[in-house]
Amino acid sequence: MMRASIRTAACLAVATCLLGVTGPCAPAAAPSASPALREPELSAGAEGAEGAVGYRGSPLVLTALLLHPDWPSASAAAAPIPIAHPVDWSQLVRFEVTAPDGTLLAWPIVLIPAAAPRVTLDHAVTATLRATVSPAATLQLASGSYRVRAVLDATGVTQAGAYQGRVQSASTRFELRDPIGQPSAPQDEALGVLQATFLLLTGDSAGARVELESLLARQPSSIAALTALSDLDYQQGFLDQAIDGIDAALAAWSALPDPSFDPEYSEPPVPLLERQHAMLNTRIRLANGGPRPALSARISAKAPGTLPDTIEVDVTFTNIGVAAALDARVSAVKTRVLQGAGSVALDSPALPIAIGALAPGASTSVRLVLHVDPGVVRFTLTEEGATGADFGTFGFALTQATYK
């Protein structure tokens, strides 16, 4: 037990890390311009293939959770805490990894953007951020025991009324081990789902699908893989496949033995049932002619690029449906050469491309920079993605043809 003789100083340094959340002994915060605002509570988690144990060569997923100190409360009396940034409030958050001796390490942690300038915490609203460390990156790290914490540093924030302090979460233990030579079936399942999660978080939904399908080929009754693939189908608008997947997961669950059957405290597979419930409701609504968004796309402008062999194409997306499109994203841009020789590839922007919300009839444009080989004359662009709606998620694949 390490002890300190100067309690106040020690409290400043360590207390909040051990209480689990930021609290009364939170590390010194910069003077806040809005003293009336309370400090949000921040907690962090690190997850590898086996919870707090991860493996080199396998991804890591980090999670930061922001709560209003009065969360959860039935009363709305608590003053909200706006977290704001000119571009993306998630830029105020970082993860820190420390070695057992407390040394701060520079891990290549990639934060998943929140893609919104502001989130306002209150008695009912929380905010979750995720970050990843890629398999290639973890392979370069030394195995060992680490601690991970999240830091929200809003001391440079100038927006009026926004939180302008600094809080850090408790640190959580994480152990990184050398790669598993021959993973057991449960380990194989955990590694596969974690890899798919990583790919999905980093925008590679196609890669996530491949990973999950590969896992299901090895373990057809993997509830985790079936559920994950169903989620992916649902997000991409493949409702029937999603329902089939969750039904298969339920069937696999029903076939499992229950060595710890306890009539009083046995719980149903709530996560599966909640998914199934939502999907079935969506399909019934659609069967009743429920409103849904529908996207169309056209090339609205085209110009030579600034670099050799590039062109800039403006693609305008329009919601031609009767319901609002929510959080529409392009997850893949595919090309096909119709005339000429060579290939066409997307240079920028990085995927996924956020389209955002589109009311019925509304449009928005996205500029694509394409690398086009000199021999290409005519080609097609296909934007694949999904859009949310208030009762489900719908996939789209929109194709345009154009001359170079």
Added chain:
Amino acid sequence: MQKKNVARALGIALLVGAAWLASAQSAPPASSCADYLAAAQWDAAVSFNYAHVAQDSTGKVDLSADANGRATLPRVPDPFPGISIPEWTGLAQGSGFVHDIIVGFQPQPPDDVIQADGAGGLQGVATSNASIIFLNLDSSACTYTFTWTPAVDVTITTNNGSSTGVDAIGSVQSVPRPLPAVTPGQPLPPLTGNAAFAADFGFGPPGDHYVPERMLQSLFLPGQLLAQNPSSAAVQWIFNPNVEAIELVVALKRGSVPYEDWLPEGEGGPVDDSYAPQPGEELENTEGNTLEIEATVRRVADGLPPQTRNIQKIEFEMTQRSSEPGIALNVPPAGLLASPQPADLKFDGARNLAQNPVVVVDLNDSSRAEAPLLAGGNTATAILSSYDWGSFGTLEVHATLDVGNVLVGHLITDPSIQQIPIPKRTAPSNVADKWKIDQQVVGKADLDDDEDNPGGTGDDLGDGISMYEEYRGFFVGGFHPRSLTDGKRMDPRKKDLFVKNEYGPVLIPGFKMLADEGRLNVHYALLDGEIDAGSVVNFNHGHANVVDQHGVRVIRGKADRNLAGKAVRASPGRNLLLPRSTVHVFIVPERFGRAATADELARTTAHEVAHAISVPHHGETDSGLVTWIRDPTGDVAEDDGGPTYPIELRREAGCGGAGCPMTPAEIAALFNNKVFKSVYVGGHRGEHSGHADCFMRYDAAAAYTREPTQVASPRVRWWVGDEDDGPRMDDAATGTGVNSVFRGAGLQSRYGDACSALDRGDCRHRIRVSDALPDEPVLTNNGAACP
């Protein structure tokens, strides 16, 4: 020249002696006797010795004792001024010896022996204020009397092997003696003398008598032996009058914190990331906080230093001290306790050597310290160190005057308190008054453990942590809560639940939700060493323990049947869970794109941990996962494990409030061109019933039945629209939200009220935290309709 002077001196002495004899024989005028009443104090010294050996055919006695004591006797306020005889009294310091043997008297067997042996200080343990000297002056009769009750700790042993520690208290009682004459302008003369005091029961003829120390406890002593070889005690005494009344006052504080507000502390942390418990010996000898004890001899009249008295030394002694295991109820970890248990309050040698004047600590057990004073010195300050968050003890302070008399100190704010409780507390409690006042539990006993649920019925009181234990406290996350300026302190009016979170910080919202809604203090940041391997949290208990209270371990579950979480009981049975009967609670992580939101994960966490404190589901009538079968005509049947029967699927809304049958298109969409569909069907007053926002309610059903007993055909299954549980914990079984009978728009209550007949719903009042509570069975109707 020298010879002349010697002869002159002898002559004067003889004259004085003659005068003294004359005065002893004839009382001086009463007016001069009244001068003695000006004596504010008397410095008294009394000694005696006694022996009595006798034997006959019935047995024998062999009694011997001696004692000498000194005391400073302040004036006792007259209860009836002018009527009562003035009295001065004080606690005697000194030493004594007792060796008594009584053999073979009835009712003991003939060969029985009672032997009492003891030697040492006059401050008996059992009755520490027993050695008292009284002096009474009758100024009208010009006489004085005195009484002394020397007390010595003895051990009584008998032939049958029993051994008992008691105080042997003798009694020296004088007859009235004439007061010496007072010479005007001269100091008052001392009262001194020596005499033989007859040994008896005190009921003999008038005269001096001595009641031997064992007689009052041995009334079977036959008179014939007492009369045999009659013996008497030789007694000497001197009482020196002092007109200057002095007192020893004791003031305690720690910096700006007065005695009344001081709370003991042990080592307070922090424990950092490299938490690695050291052997308990180190931890338990690490000072927590201190208390400054300032003792001052001063004049009673004006508080100024004495002018006519010199003080040799001031002694500080902890006459009683706690030795609780560890420094708090869960630190150090089990197995690392010091052995033997060190005392919790000690005078630290180095700290006290640094005082001015120097205070020297008796390092044998650090319970005593003394400050020798230079001439003119009248004050000393000792530092008492606390090594435990629940330390308690009793302090006495004495000042020794240059004539050898001892002044007993008293609390500066209350002259009646000479045995000073540390911390300030009200007997018999060992909890500081300050803490009780702050926590609004004044008057409660140390063993009390009676927190009720909000609005509770008093059936399931307590959290397994006694009031003293709440006060002594636990380390949570490396800190003792009282070491923080704020934070999660123990609350004796609110149930405390301990959680060992082995999953990760993302579960914290769930613990907060349970705390907020259950009106609990949930201590969820326990470190590894702060809960033992058996999940007991108060493993270092000592004083005022109710029960071995367990915490609830929350672990990361594997994705098995229970995909959300589960409370796992320690052994088969159907009793409500308590922390003691819960192996752990596991929560299953959701990783993929639809990873559980903070709300969902929190509700799952709160739900499962609530099971571990006896909160059941809202009912038990859900059909659960059933299979719906659609035939080519579109009709649907249900297979719930028994006979298959036709069902009608209806939507709640529409059709004048009665709900409409689902259309063929809707049913087709539901089945998606397949024949079978597994869905979860909720039951009337089942798991989904009651308060709609309660996290103990299920929200997993795709459809429900309203019939308590299903006999109609086709049986109706109502398709559920959007539904969710909530972040609340209900305090009534009445259905709300989708379960309300007042949903409006003609909508019916879905699942009805929670099954109160089986003690379901009203979850906040179902909470049972204390492991001292008896097992209670889960009330069940085995899945049949709620009675």
